Amino acid sequence: MIPDLSRFARAALWDHITPLEQAANISREIGGGPLFVKRDDANGLAFGGNKVRQLEYYLGDALAQGADTILMTGAVQSNFVRTAAAACCKLGLKCHIQLEDRVPKDDFEYNKSGNVLLNQFFGAALSFFSEGEDEQAADAELEQIAATYRADGRKTYVVPMHPSHAPLGALGYLHGARELVDQMNEMAIRPDRIFVGSGSGNTHTGLLVGLRLLGDKTPVTGVCVRRDAGLQAPRIRARCDHLLTMLDTGLALQDDDVEVDDTFLAPGYGRAGPQAREAMLLAARLEGLIVDPVYTSKVLAAAIRFSRAHREKTSIFIHTGGGPAIFGYAENVREMLNEETAPEES
Numbered sequence: 276m277i278p279d280l281s282r283f284a285r286a287a288l289w290d291h292i293t294p295l296e297q298a299a300n301i302s303r304e305i306g307g308g309p310l311f312v313k314r315d316d317a318n319g320l321a322f323g324g325n326k327v328r329q330l331e332y333y334l335g336d337a338l339a340q341g342a343d344t345i346l347m348t349g350a351v352q353s354n355f356v357r358t359a360a361a362a363c364c365k366l367g368l369k370c371h372i373q374l375e376d377r378v379p380k381d382d383f384e385y386n387k388s389g390n391v392l393l394n395q396f397f398g399a400a401l402s403f404f405s406e407g408e409d410e411q412a413a414d415a416e417l418e419q420i421a422a423t424y425r426a427d428g429r430k431t432y433v434v435p436m437h438p439s440h441a442p443l444g445a446l447g448y449l450h451g452a453r454e455l456v457d458q459m460n461e462m463a464i465r466p467d468r469i470f471v472g473s474g475s476g477n478t479h480t481g482l483l484v485g486l487r488l489l490g491d492k493t494p495v496t497g498v499c500v501r502r503d504a505g506l507q508a509p510r511i512r513a514r515c516d517h518l519l520t521m522l523d524t525g526l527a528l529q530d531d532d533v534e535v536d537d538t539f540l541a542p543g544y545g546r547a548g549p550q551a552r553e554a555m556l557l558a559a560r561l562e563g564l565i566v567d568p569v570y571t572s573k574v575l576a577a578a579i580r581f582s583r584a585h586r587e588k589t590s591i592f593i594h595t596g597g598g599p600a601i602f603g604y605a606e607n608v609r610e611m612l613n614e615e616t617a618p619e620e621s
């Protein structure tokens with residue numbers, strides 16, 4: 276059972292259930308097993324995504340502390356900061372976003388379109404940070420900026436990036452896990468495996484802990500989108516243990532509960548390899564579904580590989596959003612489409 280979460284402050288951002296849909300056209304095309312999509316990309320707030328569930332708890336905490344200014348850090352095309360900028364509008368908070376140089380890309384659309392344009396549309400203040408791989412340094416820079424806001428009389432709240440902070444965002448995916456289990460029961464779906472993106476780890480952690488608290492033993496593969504499996508596995512284990520301590524339920528995870536797969540991470544964060552590009556086109560052309568080049572294409576690629584290998588097995592792909600990145604990465608999307616139409620060499 277998931278314990279009562281009312282002791283954790285929550286800001287209401289989204290109060291609906293996201294669909295669980297079958298991607299029957301993809302399964303048919305690849306000759307694979309049944310594949311379902313949990314549509315957290317369709318959760319309403321500003322193009323949606325997994326970060327809406329997470330922000331309910333970060334921003335709930337911020338409001339409980341009396342903050343009026345939120346500071347966040349993320350990659351240039353981060354979905355987290357875009358969703359936060361929109362959520363701050365809804366909650367009447369000022370938002371400051373720090374964009375980190377994390378991807379070797381410098382074209383106009385990457386720097387100005389997609390999520391960046393939306394951040395500006397939502398009126399967030401933007402600053403830039405030249406280091407993309409040092410979470411502690413990014414947080415420290417944000418703390419310095421927060422001090423300047425405080426000097427102007429504002430009450431600041433920094434949403435940290437470094438994994439030493441309490442995994443408040445993962446609380447949102449306890450609700451996600453409950454919702455998914457209810458849908459699996461209603462639809463009589465017994466998945467053999469669930470695939471979810473694993474970056475900061477909040478989604479993976481909340482979903483995995485939530486399922487286990489509900490007594491659901493379905494294997495969960497965290498598909499690495501940011502760092503390799505050797506780094507991600509201990510990070511997720513520590514995040515899960517931290518969350519379980521916060522919840523104080525007495526549950527402990529088994530060693531084999533934490534599974535991560537970095538097969539589709541190459542060529543690196545923010546860059547889609549061939550299987551991820553294939554997943555983007557299959558989703559678009561067969562299901563009318565947008566999966567992005569940074570996160571969800573890699574997760575869907577892992578689900579497709581599983582489905583191809585096990586015709587008799589059912590899988591669920593947690594679609595965590597990221598749609599606006601299609602515009603931020605338009606150069607790469609066009610390259611992909613050009614490759615597709617390029618004449619074969621004879």
Ligand SMILES: Cc1ncc(COP(=O)(O)O)c(C=O)c1O
Pocket residue numbers: 324325353354355472473474475476477478479500567570571595596597
């Ligand atoms: C679209 C999308 N999917 C998945 C992830 C990974 O989620 P998490 O950071 O909770 O591990 C992110 C993170 O930014 C994301 O934007």
